[in-house]
Amino acid sequence: MEIYLVGGAVRDELLGLAVKERDYLVVGATPEQLLALGYTQVGRDFPVFLHPDTREEYALARTERKSGRGYTGFICDFGPEVSLEEDLRRRDLTINAIARDEQGGLHDPYGGRQDLDRRILRHVSEAFAEDPLRVLRVARFAARFHHLGFTLADETLALMRRMAASGELAALTPERVWKETEKALATEDPQVYFEVLRRAGALGVLFPELEALFGVPGPEKWHPEIDTGIHTLMVLKRAAELGGDLCCRFAALCHDFGKALTPQEKWPSHHHHGELGVAPIEALCARLKVPTEHRELALLMSRWHILFHRLAEPCPEHAERILELFNHTDAWRKPARFAQLLICAQADLQGRKGFGGKPYPQRERLWHWLGELRQITAQAFVEQGIKGAAIGDAIREERRRRLILWLQDWADSIHSSTAPSPSR
Numbered sequence: 001m002e003i004y005l006v007g008g009a010v011r012d013e014l015l016g017l018a019v020k021e022r023d024y025l026v027v028g029a030t031p032e033q034l035l036a037l038g039y040t041q042v043g044r045d046f047p048v049f050l051h052p053d054t055r056e057e058y059a060l061a062r063t064e065r066k067s068g069r070g071y072t073g074f075i076c077d078f079g080p081e082v083s084l085e086e087d088l089r090r091r092d093l094t095i096n097a098i099a100r101d102e103q104g105g106l107h108d109p110y111g112g113r114q115d116l117d118r119r120i121l122r123h124v125s126e127a128f129a130e131d132p133l134r135v136l137r138v139a140r141f142a143a144r145f146h147h148l149g150f151t152l153a154d155e156t157l158a159l160m161r162r163m164a165a166s167g168e169l170a171a172l173t174p175e176r177v178w179k180e181t182e183k184a185l186a187t188e189d190p191q192v193y194f195e196v197l198r199r200a201g202a203l204g205v206l207f208p209e210l211e212a213l214f215g216v217p218g219p220e221k222w223h224p225e226i227d228t229g230i231h232t233l234m235v236l237k238r239a240a241e242l243g244g245d246l247c248c249r250f251a252a253l254c255h256d257f258g259k260a261l262t263p264q265e266k267w268p269s270h271h272h273h274g275e276l277g278v279a280p281i282e283a284l285c286a287r288l289k290v291p292t293e294h295r296e297l298a299l300l301m302s303r304w305h306i307l308f309h310r311l312a313e314p315c316p317e318h319a320e321r322i323l324e325l326f327n328h329t330d331a332w333r334k335p336a337r338f339a340q341l342l343i344c345a346q347a348d349l350q351g352r353k354g355f356g357g358k359p360y361p362q363r364e365r366l367w368h369w370l371g372e373l374r375q376i377t378a379q380a381f382v383e384q385g386i387k388g389a390a391i392g393d394a395i396r397e398e399r400r401r402r403l404i405l406w407l408q409d410w411a412d413s414i415h416s417s418t419a420p421s422p423s424r
């Protein structure tokens, strides 16, 4: 029996990255032998054995990696006669098909190390097509390793295009699609995942709501080459750069879905696109079983993102709008979620061509004001002898009063800094 470290652990080690988990491949053994050695069997679709002490995963070398019904996993044949080369040949990418034996020797029959050095994502063999999820996996690796300079081999893109065109991606279960997508959203360059899916012809199958934005002109007449689809991916990139969490990144992805549903003109006004975005966001979330907190933030962002930009000008009349924003987004009870919404709003403003580090002071200001206003509680009014429903009114009035003051101060400070000095 031979044991090899395989897959992501070897790849990440060779790239000098931290290794998250170690998976092992066992060649020349039967399930019975592993069980007799004290390994425990886990996994429903294909057996994986846990090491008696380390609890790390050991899989037997396989001859086939067919996806199961509904593509929930692999069905495979395996046995003591299956060679290391044959198992590695049926893996997705050459960089994932390198094995390290117990003495530290590398086994790399398909040129994975060379592809790592050349920064290329290349499929190992035509067996790649056995699992349509691999189209998404490649897009995710492209996103994850984008900052290292990885590109996609032409022949792999061509194979992915054939797989997307065959219609088999539609059979992927929502859980598998969302799991890959969530991992991709967590990378440094989540926009690359969607770009690669688009190049592979898979975006329209998996994310038709996003695909629909390409070709929809943005309001920026001076950058006609930036359509709403490109803008959306720029916003997603910016949301990641700003440290937005997964909900924020998902909201960035969905915030302009409604623009595909507004009247299509040469330079459309996109009136009511926030409200129109609700239906496609709901459709996407229902189809992929997107977690509730992601869905909620995406809906809030779609409905309210236009208001965030309108607050750029300091004027006391904005007090009502700000209170409306805090109320509708439930910022009083969920400030951490509101903070993500603020990041998303900043990404929306800055995720465009020529943003050139444009400041977004609204984020700090709104955050600070929310913190101050949350401290206005019923207690102070009770002490003043105010009772019952009047307390709620008093809190609202006090919040409004303070906001008007702050907005006025802000307007005054801008006015005094731009006013010509008396000596001039």
Ligand SMILES: Nc1ccn([C@@H]2O[C@H](COP(=O)(O)OP(=O)(O)OP(=O)(O)O)[C@@H](O)[C@H]2O)c(=O)n1
Residues within 6 Å of the ligand: 006, 007, 008, 009, 020, 023, 090, 091, 092, 093, 096, 097, 131, 133, 134, 137
């Ligand atoms: N659809 C799949 C899933 C997995 N694999 C193979 O199984 C290994 C382990 O899969 P997994 O743990 O899902 O991915 P990793 O490559 O380890 O990547 P990550 O770091 O994202 O976990 C991969 O490296 C690859 O060799 C594959 O060929 N096809």
